[in-house]
Amino acid sequence: MSLFQLSWKNLTNKPLSLTLNLILFALGTGLISLLLLLSTQLQEKFDKNLAGVDLVVGAKGSPLQLILCSMYHVDSPTGNISIKEARPFLRPGHPLIKTAVPLSMGDNYRNYRIIGTTHDILPLYQGELQEGKLWEKIWEATLGAAVAASLGLKIGDHFQSSHGFDSDVDMAHEGEFIVAGILKPGGSVLDQLILTNTQTIWAVHEHAAEEQADTNAHEDHVEEDDSRPLMEYEDKDITSLLIQFKNRNYQTLNMGRSINENTDMQAAMPAFEINRLYANMGVGVDALQALALAIILVSGLSIFISLFSSLKERRYELALMRVMGASRSRIFFLIILEGVLLAMLGCLLGFLLSHGGMTLLAAYMKEAYRYTFSGWVFLKEEWVLLAGALGIGVLAAIIPAVMAGRTDISETLAEG
Amino acid sequence: MLQTKALQYSYDGRHQLHFPDIDCKKGEQWLLLGQSGSGKTTLLHLLGGLLSPKSGTVNIDGTNIGVLRGSALDHFRGRRIGIIFQKAHFVKALTVEENLLLAQQLAGVSASKSRIREMLERLNVGHKFRVKPDRLSAGEQQRVAIARALVNQPSIILADEPTSALDDLNCKEVINLLEEQANAVSATLLVVTHDSRLKAAFHNQIQL
Numbered sequence: 303m304s305l306f307q308l309s310w311k312n313l314t315n316k317p318l319s320l321t322l323n324l325i326l327f328a329l330g331t332g333l334i335s336l337l338l339l340l341s342t343q344l345q346e347k348f349d350k351n352l353a354g355v356d357l358v359v360g361a362k363g364s365p366l367q368l369i370l371c372s373m374y375h376v377d378s379p380t381g382n383i384s385i386k387e388a389r390p391f392l393r394p395g396h397p398l399i400k401t402a403v404p405l406s407m408g409d410n411y412r413n414y415r416i417i418g419t420t421h422d423i424l425p426l427y428q429g430e431l432q433e434g435k436l437w438e439k440i441w442e443a444t445l446g447a448a449v450a451a452s453l454g455l456k457i458g459d460h461f462q463s464s465h466g467f468d469s470d471v472d473m474a475h476e477g478e479f480i481v482a483g484i485l486k487p488g489g490s491v492l493d494q495l496i497l498t499n500t501q502t503i504w505a506v507h508e509h510a511a512e513e514q515a516d517t518n519a520h521e522d523h524v525e526e527d528d529s530r531p532l533m534e535y536e537d538k539d540i541t542s543l544l545i546q547f548k549n550r551n552y553q554t555l556n557m558g559r560s561i562n563e564n565t566d567m568q569a570a571m572p573a574f575e576i577n578r579l580y581a582n583m584g585v586g587v588d589a590l591q592a593l594a595l596a597i598i599l600v601s602g603l604s605i606f607i608s609l610f611s612s613l614k615e616r617r618y619e620l621a622l623m624r625v626m627g628a629s630r631s632r633i634f635f636l637i638i639l640e641g642v643l644l645a646m647l648g649c650l651l652g653f654l655l656s657h658g659g660m661t662l663l664a665a666y667m668k669e670a671y672r673y674t675f676s677g678w679v680f681l682k683e684e685w686v687l688l689a690g691a692l693g694i695g696v697l698a699a700i701i702p703a704v705m706a707g708r709t710d711i712s713e714t715l716a717e718g
Numbered sequence: 719m720l721q722t723k724a725l726q727y728s729y730d731g732r733h734q735l736h737f738p739d740i741d742c743k744k745g746e747q748w749l750l751l752g753q754s755g756s757g758k759t760t761l762l763h764l765l766g767g768l769l770s771p772k773s774g775t776v777n778i779d780g781t782n783i784g785v786l787r788g789s790a791l792d793h794f795r796g797r798r799i800g801i802i803f804q805k806a807h808f809v810k811a812l813t814v815e816e817n818l819l820l821a822q823q824l825a826g827v828s829a830s831k832s833r834i835r836e837m838l839e840r841l842n843v844g845h846k847f848r849v850k851p852d853r854l855s856a857g858e859q860q861r862v863a864i865a866r867a868l869v870n871q872p873s874i875i876l877a878d879e880p881t882s883a884l885d886d887l888n889c890k891e892v893i894n895l896l897e898e899q900a901n902a903v904s905a906t907l908l909v910v911t912h913d914s915r916l917k918a919a920f921h922n923q924i925q926l
Contacts, residue, residue: 303812303819303829315811618807625768626866627796627824629789712768715803716759 305632309639312612319608320644323601327648330598331687332655334591338683339660341587343675348374348576351491353426356550357558358570359383359391360542365570366579372405372542373572375415375491378467379407382539383567385532391543392533398554401426403544404532406503409463409475414449416463416479416496418503418540420532426544427490433457434483440505443479443498447487455481463506475506504538598694605644605698609637613702620706621714634707641699642692649691653684719744719906720765720874725774727760734772737761738924740908744873747897747907749916752926758910761926762878765908767795779873796825800867800905802896804879806859808851814838814862815847818869825870837865840902841895857888861895868899875900877909881916893919 313320351373360368363380370377385392391402403426406418421436423429434457437444445455455461460478479498487493532540547554558569613620620633661677668675725737735757742748752758763769765776767783776783779798786794808817818834838844841861843854851859860880867875877896881889893909893916900907909916917923 303816303823308809308812308820311811311816312809616810619809622807623809623820623824624792625766625795625801626821627792627826629792631789632824712763715763715768 305636305639309636309643312616312636313640313643316608316612319612323605323608323644324648324651326597326601326604327645327691328651328655330594330596330601331649331652331691332659333594333597333652335653335656335684335687336659337587337590337594338681338687339656339677339679340663341583342681342683343679345580347675348579350489351427352572352576353490353544354546355426355544355572356547356554357545358542358572359388359545359561359567360570362566362568365568366575368542368568368570369572369575371407372544373491375407375417375495379541380568382541383543384536385538385540386536387565387567388540388543389533389536391545392531398547398549398557399545400548401544401546404500404540405542405544406500406540408541409465409503409506410467411461411463411479411496412453413468414446414453414494414496415467416443416498416503418498418500420499423497423544424485424492426546427492428488429490429492430486430488432484432486434481437482437498437502440499440502441477441479442482442502443496444483444485445481446485446493446495446497448493449496450481450484455484457481457483476509477506500532500538500540504535598691601648602645602694602698605641605695606701609641609699609702610705613637613706616706617709617714618717620709621711624709624711625715630707633709634703637703637706638696638699641703642695645691645695645698646688649688719746719779720908721777722765723775723777725761725764725776726772727757727764727769728772735760737764737774738926740765740924742906742908742922744906745901745904746922747900747920748909748922748924749920750908750910750924750926751912751914751917752910753912756926758912758926759878762801762876762908762910765874766799766801766876767791793826796821797827797870798873800870800872800875802860802863802867802875802877802880804882806851806856806863808859808862810850810852813848813850814843814854817851817862818866821866821869827870834865834869837869838862840899841865856883857892860884860888860892864892864895864899868903868905871903872905875905875907877907877911879911879913880909881911881913886915889913889915 353373355373358368358372360372360379361381361383367377368380371379388404391399392404401422403419403422407415409416432447434444449455459481462474462478464474485492558571561567561569623633657677660675664675664677720740720742722737722740724739727735737757750758750761760769764771767786770784781794783791783794809820812820815831815834818837819829822829835844835847838847841864843858843861843865846854846858851862854862880896881892884892896907896909909920
């Protein structure tokens with residue numbers, strides 16, 4: 303009958319109060335741990351997908367929306383820009399620009415976004431081929447690893463896209479894509495995308511336009527010739543441009559400003575916008591964290607109250623233990639151990655809740671944010687939380703423990 | 719074995735309680751009779767080291783317990799003195815067997831389930847070892863309390879009104895058991911009571 307066993311039996315002898323204390327503590331620590339898990343993983347993913355992009359150029363609108371849509375593929379586009387406008391940035395040999403990657407979007411296949419772009423997008427995210435080849439000709443598509451895995455698509459398979467970002471059979475486009483290759487999983491947003499060339503996106507939408515208008519070929523038909531550089535399709539549109547500079551200097555800084563002031567397009571800096579997003583999110587996270595801390599404090603109080611009130615009915619029992627040879631310090635540690643056990647168990651239960659909850663959330667987040675999250679990642683902050691729980695357990699138990707240690711045996715026994 | 723000299727105690731600093739000197743030899747059985755308020759329980763607490771006397775000494779087994787401090791006194795008490803109270807109390811969260819295991823552990827005696835089982839058998843409560851104490855009758859509780867006081871084979875057994883809550887039949891049985899068990903471990907037994915039913919059972923008597 304060790305001290306540990308004894309305190310455990312004392313706790314389980316009062317199942318209701320044990321349950322209440324555990325649930326309270328688990329709620330508090332679970333909420334904090336969940337917030338930690340969420341914000342760290344979200345931040346990790348966001349940072350990873352910054353991908354060295356210095357500037358995103360797109361249609362005027364919310365700069366954050368432009369970034370979320372073009373870099374994280376979570377929001378809808380702000381609109382389109384014409385190739386004519388974007389032409390200066392697409393020109394090879396631009397003195398400031400290292401890479402400019404055009405993006406065209408607006409279609410999906412079973413909720414996975416189809417992006418019309420060039421091969422220059424791959425180095426941004428360190429994308430590599432797993433099998434097959436990259437998209438070359440019109441209608442050819444290269445799939446992100448997660449897309450291929452979850453839809454079970456193989457090289458040579460055909461599929462039809464639908465309009466918009468939500469899968470809807472009624473919105474299916476004509477024209478069949480063919481899977482040309484599959485990328486290696488890289489943990490970046492590429493995993494969740496279907497990549498094809500820009501001309502394919504145009505072709506898809508021309509099909510649609512022709513059906514509605516039932517007119518014959520107007521403008522130049524992309525399907526017949528997709529080998530010309532994008533720059534030459536002056537009357538076509540793209541969604542946005544991801545730009546990486548050779549060097550960052552005042553000229554590149556001015557470029558963004560000048561685009562915003564002098565053109566119908568807007569330029570947004572990903573790092574800046576994402577930091578603004580963190581700052582905004584931070585307020586919410588801070589508020590929730592304060593709430594969680596309050597819950598933890600209340601649960602500490604609840605542990606204190608249950609230990610304190612149990613002392614009253616256990617006075618005789620404790621005096622009896624002294625008679626049987628227990629020292630004051632032993633009685634003191636017995637009560638401390640009960641407080642610590644409650645707090646630690648509550649904290650561990652909280653971790654179970656938060657990691658379990660995170661696993662459930664991960665499924666939803668994958669839909670909403672195109673990223674895979676994991677519920678079973680442990681953060682070093684959680685050790686801090688565990689240590690904090692230990693501290694609260696000790697703190698809640700210290701007054702009852704001192705009182706228990708000071709119990710006057712003779713007086714208590716004479717009363718009994 | 720158990721000797722006291724000029725024991726005095728005072729609760730409030732004015733009213734002094736003087737106790738007669740006691741000298742019990744090893745294995746002897748004594749009855750200490752006194753009316754309520756005569757300081758019986760105080761004396762028992764002084765003998766058990768639960769209270770410190772204002773003056774005078776208590777000698778147990780050759781040790782002056784007045785010089786023991788803190789946990790040394792607690793340890794001595796756990797190891798050498800078995801105390802039985804008027805009303806049997808237990809650690810409620812534990813079963814009968816676990817309560818006795820705790821008594822062994824707190825006294826620093828190595829746990830022995832067979833010894834516990836043997837004690838409980840001898841006191842006719844062997845079948846109750848898995849039961850929580852508050853499910854036992856008053857008589858059974860008192861027997862388990864005796865088993866607990868004796869499990870570590872103390873040199874001295876102090877019993878404070880062990881029979882006052884019991885009927886005549888149980889009273890006789892409990893006293894017989896106490897004497898029997900004290901003999902079995904050759905411990906000195908001192909029963910403190912106002913219960914005159916016990917007078918006939920002891921020929922060594924002290925009146926307070």
